[in-house]
Amino acid sequence: MATPDELFCWEGDFGLPSVSTECLLVLAYAQFAGAPLKVHKISNPWRSPSGSLPALRTNQNETLTRPADIIIHLRKQKFNADYDLSAKEGADSLAFISLMEEKLVPALIYTFWVEPKNYVELTRSWYSEHMPFPLSLFLPGRMQRHQLDKLRLLREDASLEAGDELEKELYRDAMECINLLSQRLGSQKFFFGDSPSSLDAYVFGHLAPLLKSRLPNAKLQQHLKSVENLTHFCSDILLLYFPRDARENSNQKPSSAAEAGGDGDEVPYKRRKQLLSALFALGAMLSYAFLTGIVSIQHQQGALLEPPHHNPEQDEEDG
Amino acid sequence: MSLAAEAFVSQIAAAEPWPENATLYQPLKEDQILLSDCASSLAVQAYLRMCGLPVQVVCRANAEYMSPSGKIPFIHVGNQVVSELGPIVQFTKAKGHSLSDGLDDVQRAEMKAYMELVNNMLLTAELFIQWCDDATAAEISRPRYSSPYSWPLNNILAYQKQWEVRRKMNAIGWGGKTLEQVYEDVSQCCQALSQRLGTQPYFFSKQPTELDALVFGHLFTIITTRLTSGELAERIKGFSNLLSFCRRIEQTYFEDKSSST
Numbered sequence: 001m002a003t004p005d006e007l008f009c010w011e012g013d014f015g016l017p018s019v020s021t022e023c024l025l026v027l028a029y030a031q032f033a034g035a036p037l038k039v040h041k042i043s044n045p046w047r048s049p050s051g052s053l054p055a056l057r058t059n060q061n062e063t064l065t066r067p068a069d070i071i072i073h074l075r076k077q078k079f080n081a082d083y084d085l086s087a088k089e090g091a092d093s094l095a096f097i098s099l100m101e102e103k104l105v106p107a108l109i110y111t112f113w114v115e116p117k118n119y120v121e122l123t124r125s126w127y128s129e130h131m132p133f134p135l136s137l138f139l140p141g142r143m144q145r146h147q148l149d150k151l152r153l154l155r156e157d158a159s160l161e162a163g164d165e166l167e168k169e170l171y172r173d174a175m176e177c178i179n180l181l182s183q184r185l186g187s188q189k190f191f192f193g194d195s196p197s198s199l200d201a202y203v204f205g206h207l208a209p210l211l212k213s214r215l216p217n218a219k220l221q222q223h224l225k226s227v228e229n230l231t232h233f234c235s236d237i238l239l240l241y242f243p244r245d246a247r248e249n250s251n252q253k254p255s256s257a258a259e260a261g262g263d264g265d266e267v268p269y270k271r272r273k274q275l276l277s278a279l280f281a282l283g284a285m286l287s288y289a290f291l292t293g294i295v296s297i298q299h300q301q302g303a304l305l306e307p308p309h310h311n312p313e314q315d316e317e318d319g
Numbered sequence: 320m321s322l323a324a325e326a327f328v329s330q331i332a333a334a335e336p337w338p339e340n341a342t343l344y345q346p347l348k349e350d351q352i353l354l355s356d357c358a359s360s361l362a363v364q365a366y367l368r369m370c371g372l373p374v375q376v377v378c379r380a381n382a383e384y385m386s387p388s389g390k391i392p393f394i395h396v397g398n399q400v401v402s403e404l405g406p407i408v409q410f411t412k413a414k415g416h417s418l419s420d421g422l423d424d425v426q427r428a429e430m431k432a433y434m435e436l437v438n439n440m441l442l443t444a445e446l447f448i449q450w451c452d453d454a455t456a457a458e459i460s461r462p463r464y465s466s467p468y469s470w471p472l473n474n475i476l477a478y479q480k481q482w483e484v485r486r487k488m489n490a491i492g493w494g495g496k497t498l499e500q501v502y503e504d505v506s507q508c509c510q511a512l513s514q515r516l517g518t519q520p521y522f523f524s525k526q527p528t529e530l531d532a533l534v535f536g537h538l539f540t541i542i543t544t545r546l547t548s549g550e551l552a553e554r555i556k557g558f559s560n561l562l563s564f565c566r567r568i569e570q571t572y573f574e575d576k577s578s579s580t
Contacts, residue, residue, distance in 0.1 A: 066492055066495075087510075087514045088514050088515065088517075090511070090514070091510070091511035091512070091514040091515050092429065092432070092515075094436055094440075094507065094508070094511045095429065095432035095433045095435065095436040095511065095515075096432045098432065098435040098436040098438070098439035098440060099431065099432040099435040099436075101435075101439055101491075102435045102438060102439055103435065149490065150490045150491075153486055153487045153490040153491075154487075154490065154491070156389070156487070176431075180428040180431060180432065181428075183424050183425055183428045184425065184428050184429075184432075186425075
């Protein structure tokens with residue numbers, strides 16, 4: 001086989017292999033279909049070949065960004081998780097994926113990016129901590145504006161703002177969608193029998209972050225947690241296909257039990273980063289001060305008197 | 320509609336029976352209406368005929384602006400105004416007319432999912448072809464959309480609408496698609512619908528539901544509308560059970576009107 005394709009995706013946390021829905025979707029599909037992918041987990045979207053995550057770099061040096069395109073590409077290479085599906089089941093997959101995109105995705109965008117408490121305490125702080133220094137200052141804000149615009153376009157309301165009524169409407173649609181998915185899943189292990197398909201990947205990608213993240217305002221999360229079969233569905237997929245990530249976080253859990261200790265693992269890096277940035281700032285300020293002569297050291301005191309003489313000297317030299 | 324407004328409307332709706340003078344508003348049929356709006360309007364008309372509720376179709380140039388949500392079509396029943404198929408279905412349900420009562424939970428889940436499939440793929444594809452394909456936009460969509468207005472308003476409104484639709488396409492990830500890819504998506508969607516329909520007369524065997532109305536509205540409009548390229552209609556005509564489905568609904572619910580005129 002040729003060299004495997006490379007997948008760039010967001011880092012994982014909270015027991016998930018990745019925090020982003022689209023990355024999770026692609027990772028899950030690749031696991032279900034048995035596709036060998038070289039996975040680069042990064043937290044700097046500017047390092048990916050397309051500037052956003054997820055991104056698949058194929059061995060013909062083509063870059064694909066949309067999850068649907070990535071799945072089509074894997075299918076063409078004979079990694080097809082939908083091989084055993086009947087035509088009707090394939091049709092149902094398409095229908096339920098559309099249902100999720102229309103009813104669930106707006107509520108998820110609201111929960112993670114627009115709802116003020118969730119955005120400030122969870123999303124923005126997670127991205128700021130994990131992104132490298134200059135990006136963490138502006139990129140989370142830019143991502144938030146992009147998501148808010150997307151929500152406004154999806155709802156076709158240009159003046160949409162966070163608020164209780166919008167929240168109720170979005171959550172009502174999302175809860176209905178979750179209930180419909182639950183009814184379709186029933187007591188089966190996966191949506192179409194015993195082996196997972198692309199619909200399972202989509203459902204997992206959308207529901208797992210909602211299930212596992214530590215959201216301050218968790219209304220939708222609580223509703224999802226009360227739906228037993230979908231909760232088991234997500235946990236089963238994590239245990240079966242991503243055992244390393246599920247285990248890593250269960251080891252971290254005792255140490256990060258207290259809220260203040262939630263940063264416990266990050267503190268050394270955080271302090272180092274803070275120290276480095278403070279030193280850099282100090283160095284920059286001092287060098288600027290020296291170069292412009294605002295600050296002068298003893299042996300350069302004469303420099304304060306020199307500037308008026310410089311010009312005539314230079315004229316003499318030039319002339 | 321907001322939740323409070325919906326609850327209010329439902330309460331009032333339940334109080335009165337369906338009046339004789341209910342009207343459905345849409346843009347001008349000959350000159351102004353576009354493919355996507357015509358499809359949505361036909362879907363609502365089919366649904367109301369399936370419920371046996373009489374409605375008069377009135378064409379107005381400013382129908383889009385009259386509508387409470389900005390979408391076509393909308394119905395004026397009694398002293399209430401409701402737009403789009405979803406809210407209209409709920410409105411008629413509050414008045415006691417429903418086509419999907421006989422479905423069990425799993426079937427209702429499938430029906431809602433397939434309705435979203437049509438909205439997500441077919442309607443989006445129609446909007447894409449109308450506004451994001453330069454040839455169609457210049458020859459058909461912009462002239463038609465702005466036909467009731469004079470210069471310079473016609474240019475402003477047409478370009479504004481085009482810009483809005485293109486922004487939405489970019490947001491949902493359809494911005495980078497080519498026309499070929501969109502036709503492929505439509506084929507896939509029709510294949511899914513065709514598979515689900517199979518050899519049954521309607522999607523949920525003997526009785527039509529709102530899903531049948533929605534699918535009929537879109538497919539019939541696409542087949543009978545002339546665009547710059549006949550590719551879209553050709554793709555749909557490739558599915559014979561969908562064609563006979565459309566013909567069946569046309570004959571059952573729309574024939575009496577055409578034979579009387």
